[in-house]
Amino acid sequence: MSNSWKNTAGWLVALGLVAVMAACGGGAPEPEPEPEPEPQVEEPTVDEAAERARLEEEARLRREEEERRRAEAERNRVLAVIAERVHFDFDKSDIRPDAAEVLQRKVTVLREYPGVELRIEGHCDERGSNEYNLALGQRRAEAVRRYLVSYGVDVGRFATISYGEERPVARASNEDAWAQNRRAEFNVTDHGQLAN
Amino acid sequence: MKLLNHRLAKKVSAFVAALSLVPAIASAQVPVRDSIPTDVRLGIVYQPSYRPGVVMPLMPAAEGLRELADTARRMILRDLDYSDRLQIMPVSEDVPVEGPVNYGLWDELGAVWLVVGAVEGTPDEPVLRLSLHDVVYRLLQEVRAFELPPLRHPEFRYAIHAAADEVLRWATSGTGIAATRIAFVADGPGGSEIFVVDSDGFGAHSVSRDSSIALSPAWSPAGDRIAYMSYKRGDPAIYEIDLANGRSTVRVDLPGMDLTPSYMPDGTHLGFAATIDGRTEVYTYDLIRSCCPERATFARYANSLSPTFAPDGRRFAFNSDRLGQLHIFVKDMNNGSAELITPYIYDRSVHNAGPDWSPMGDRIAFHGWVGGTPQIFTVAPDSRGLRQLTQRGRNEDPSWAPDGRHIVFASTRDGTTGLWVLDVVSGRIRRVMTAAGARLPDWSGRLDSASHLTSGAAVGSESNNP
Numbered sequence: 225m226s227n228s229w230k231n232t233a234g235w236l237v238a239l240g241l242v243a244v245m246a247a248c249g250g251g252a253p254e255p256e257p258e259p260e261p262e263p264q265v266e267e268p269t270v271d272e273a274a275e276r277a278r279l280e281e282e283a284r285l286r287r288e289e290e291e292r293r294r295a296e297a298e299r300n301r302v303l304a305v306i307a308e309r310v311h312f313d314f315d316k317s318d319i320r321p322d323a324a325e326v327l328q329r330k331v332t333v334l335r336e337y338p339g340v341e342l343r344i345e346g347h348c349d350e351r352g353s354n355e356y357n358l359a360l361g362q363r364r365a366e367a368v369r370r371y372l373v374s375y376g377v378d379v380g381r382f383a384t385i386s387y388g389e390e391r392p393v394a395r396a397s398n399e400d401a402w403a404q405n406r407r408a409e410f411n412v413t414d415h416g417q418l419a420n
Numbered sequence: 421m422k423l424l425n426h427r428l429a430k431k432v433s434a435f436v437a438a439l440s441l442v443p444a445i446a447s448a449q450v451p452v453r454d455s456i457p458t459d460v461r462l463g464i465v466y467q468p469s470y471r472p473g474v475v476m477p478l479m480p481a482a483e484g485l486r487e488l489a490d491t492a493r494r495m496i497l498r499d500l501d502y503s504d505r506l507q508i509m510p511v512s513e514d515v516p517v518e519g520p521v522n523y524g525l526w527d528e529l530g531a532v533w534l535v536v537g538a539v540e541g542t543p544d545e546p547v548l549r550l551s552l553h554d555v556v557y558r559l560l561q562e563v564r565a566f567e568l569p570p571l572r573h574p575e576f577r578y579a580i581h582a583a584a585d586e587v588l589r590w591a592t593s594g595t596g597i598a599a600t601r602i603a604f605v606a607d608g609p610g611g612s613e614i615f616v617v618d619s620d621g622f623g624a625h626s627v628s629r630d631s632s633i634a635l636s637p638a639w640s641p642a643g644d645r646i647a648y649m650s651y652k653r654g655d656p657a658i659y660e661i662d663l664a665n666g667r668s669t670v671r672v673d674l675p676g677m678d679l680t681p682s683y684m685p686d687g688t689h690l691g692f693a694a695t696i697d698g699r700t701e702v703y704t705y706d707l708i709r710s711c712c713p714e715r716a717t718f719a720r721y722a723n724s725l726s727p728t729f730a731p732d733g734r735r736f737a738f739n740s741d742r743l744g745q746l747h748i749f750v751k752d753m754n755n756g757s758a759e760l761i762t763p764y765i766y767d768r769s770v771h772n773a774g775p776d777w778s779p780m781g782d783r784i785a786f787h788g789w790v791g792g793t794p795q796i797f798t799v800a801p802d803s804r805g806l807r808q809l810t811q812r813g814r815n816e817d818p819s820w821a822p823d824g825r826h827i828v829f830a831s832t833r834d835g836t837t838g839l840w841v842l843d844v845v846s847g848r849i850r851r852v853m854t855a856a857g858a859r860l861p862d863w864s865g866r867l868d869s870a871s872h873l874t875s876g877a878a879v880g881s882e883s884n885n886p
Contacts, residue, residue: 315771353773353787353794353816354605354859355636355680356739356746358656359693359700359723362677366698384698385656386677390611390633 317363331375339416345409349402361386471507472532479537489539499584499598504843523558562590595823603637607857643867647681693725745770761803774817780824
């Protein structure tokens with residue numbers, strides 16, 4: 225009989241433990257909260273000046289970077305305007321209306337940047353005679369130069385050269401390729417104020 | 421008398437045979453009327469021509485000279501064929517080459533000329549002995565010994581060509597074109613370079629090394645230099661290559677572009693075009709004094725370029741767009757106005773270019789567009805007798821051979837870019853070579869650079885039948 229009592233007592237203890245654990249929420253014991261760190265004490269007199277200088281330097285660098293980006297964007301804009309090709313009709317050196325629009329944009333930037341100098345290259349499609357195309361390409365380059373000069377850009381800022389049909393941009397023998405190859409290209413020979 | 425009759429009969433029968441061909445040839449021609457008005461007579465009309473037959477049996481050769489002898493014979497036969505003046509007749513290899521000439525045998529074959537050759541001497545100093553026999557008259561016509569360089573020597577082929585031209589001169593009194601070369605432009609590392617090739621298509625090599633754009637080669641009359649245009653210093657100028665040492669030096673560099681050089685026949689001046697006020701005009705330049713460019717054309721709002729001189733140097737033909745279309749003009753050197761020699765047509769696609777004055781003086785070759793594609797034409801300097809000579813593919817930039825009957829031109833007729841030779845008398849066309857971007861050929865005059873090849877004197881009659 226004594227054995228059965230012992231058993232009963234054991235069960236009770238076990239039950240009691242379960243009850244205690246249930247009362248505690250069943251989880252792991254909560255960790256002790258850590259003590260708050262002591263706030264560090266700064267010495268304001270020296271560091272405020274440094275911080276101001278640092279911020280000013282950062283701002284200056286930002287401004288410089290911004291300025292550089294703006295100049296680069298401007299340079300790219302100007303170079304893109306200058307580099308835009310103009311195209312010609314077959315066996316012609318007349319400035320077409322679409323070419324005039326392109327050249328007007330060039331006039332604007334060339335006025336803005338008076339130090340910029342260009343070499344105008346005249347090109348032809350492959351159909352004419354090799355030798356005649358040299359003359360035709362020259363006429364195209366000259367037609368472009370005359371147009372730009374007629375809007376007040378100094379003639380001394382332009383050199384011209386003809387490549388005839390020797391430097392095609394499109395190699396195929398079809399109307400699309402020919403139209404692309406009948407062109408004037410623009411090379412900056414002096415960047416003037418665009419240099420930096 | 422009997423012999424004379426025999427020869428006449430042969431000629432008459434050949435003539436009749438040629439005549440009988442005429443209707444067939446004529447019906448095969450389709451006159452080109454693409455953009456040409458009906459008052460201009462055009463068509464590819466070749467005269468039926470009689471070509472006397474020629475035979476050349478195998479040559480006996482001294483020891484170690486068999487290969488040379490066979491090479492020389494093959495080259496001579498091909499050169500005679502390419503002259504388009506003689507009909508090469510095949511000869512079987514078992515015909516005896518020793519002993520006296522059997523005229524009867526060759527006459528049976530139908531040959532009019534017999535070339536008998538032998539190679540003597542040593543492999544280091546070979547001698548080619550050639551004799552020409554008139555089979556009809558049964559006579560020895562000419563005989564000569566040619567000292568040759570060794571077989572592998574760079575001048576060997578040239579020496580054989582010169583000998584073949586001599587045989588042709590004996591037989592026809594005509595100028596041979598075997599010992600000539602052709603300068604042309606082809607694609608190179610920086611764009612294009614100037615090349616030179618023998619007239620039979622052998623030995624093509626570049627003579628400019630500019631790694632730039634090189635165009636418009638022109639032979640000096642003596643054949644020792646080539647003038648051309650190059651971009652190698654940026655600004656296009658005219659240079660001269662000294663073929664003896666390969667050196668290229670600037671000759672004309674006016675402000676702007678200098679282009680399309682061409683020597684005057686006496687070699688004293690260079691004709692060329694240069695940019696002035698945005699257009700091009702023809703100038704001459706004094707090569708002797710190395711100075712004094714002089715304007716030769718005056719058209720204020722037009723381009724004038726590509727001069728080519730008459731053999732007497734008094735007139736020149738050139739290319740100009742002064743009428744709003746591209747045409748060929750002829751002008752007196754000293755004064756006078758430029759005369760239009762190509763037909764003016766109310767058609768926007770008129771594009772006549774690349775004139776070359778024949779060394780015989782009677783014709784000017786050029787290329788003109790037919791339906792937008794360039795074809796080779798010839799016309800008299802007074803604008804008469806316009807003839808179209810090609811039809812297939814693009815055919816451009818003709819240049820006369822020194823015989824005044826062959827023309828080299830750039831063509832795409834077989835689908836690739838190449839140089840072709842046309843005989844304006846017979847209409848025969850052969851390909852010289854193909855090369856990427858082959859263009860602007862210029863045929864040399866007679867080349868005398870091989871003058872070191874001393875000719876042996878005619879020898880005694882006992883040596884006439886080797």
